[in-house]
Amino acid sequence: MSEPMIVLRGVGKTYHRGRPPALAGVDLEIAAGTIVAVVGESGSGKSTLGKLLVGLATPSTGEILVDGKSPEPVSRRRKGRERPAQMVFQDVYGSLNPSQTIGFQLNEVYRAAHLRASRTERTAAITALVERVGLRPASDYLSRRSDDLSGGQRQRVGIARALATDPRVIVADEPTSMLDVSVRREILDLLAGLRTDGVTIVYITHDLLSAGYLADRVVVLHHGEIVEDGSPDQVLGDPQHPYTQKLAAASPGLQLELANGAAAAQTEEEND
């Protein structure tokens, strides 16, 4: 078997001494090209896990490898250095600069990661990126400022910006929670499509229903520890840990979806 894309061994994170750790003794391996949903209630350590993967936080204990290397702390990063993992944030509004055009912002990020690319190569790459995230034709978007875009379009730009550095891993932290329900599924489908290009996705969410929709695997965090880990069918359909059972019971949409799934299976059986 090939090496996993992400490895955590005994990873702990304590922000303040004397307080309970945000993560405690997390062991996790994620195969390349997988979409893993990390679920759990507020404060369970989901974003902390994401930040550790991209180098926005450093572990207090244990070891993390992304594509075989420890994530480099963001503060120590130099231009042109590889960045195996990139984050897509919940708050697209706060993470794009409203006074600069989309083209300018993507160009800056792309250039920092591809120091040798010529201007022509950059323009071609950015055009391809913008179209890859579904903003077509790119010429309609590159000269616009983020203020002129809808929330869904902005989140697409956020994903394009993450992709501009050719990451092997994308950590998407609640990427749809600020969007209208009508565009949420589009963004999830866009993320799902990246798997075809071999990108590994860590999808952080409160929303078990979307976790079941998108992920190959669901990891449940509770007080900084993994309490359950398996396929969406196992973890969401037949949760074993009392905490996961509580989470699932508190997700009425999930109950409905599971009931529909069971009803559909029943009908299929009857028709056989």
Ligand SMILES: Nc1ncnc2c1ncn2[C@@H]1O[C@H](COP(=O)(O)OP(=O)(O)OP(=O)(O)O)[C@@H](O)[C@H]1O
């Ligand atoms: N920068 C920080 N400094 C101090 N404590 C922090 C910091 N970031 C997170 N914490 C604490 O670590 C714990 C886990 O936080 P984290 O943000 O990882 O949770 P989460 O599961 O992402 O929650 P939410 O669903 O609300 O986003 C919480 O108790 C939080 O208060």
Ligand SMILES: [Mg+2]
């Ligand atoms: Mg969070």
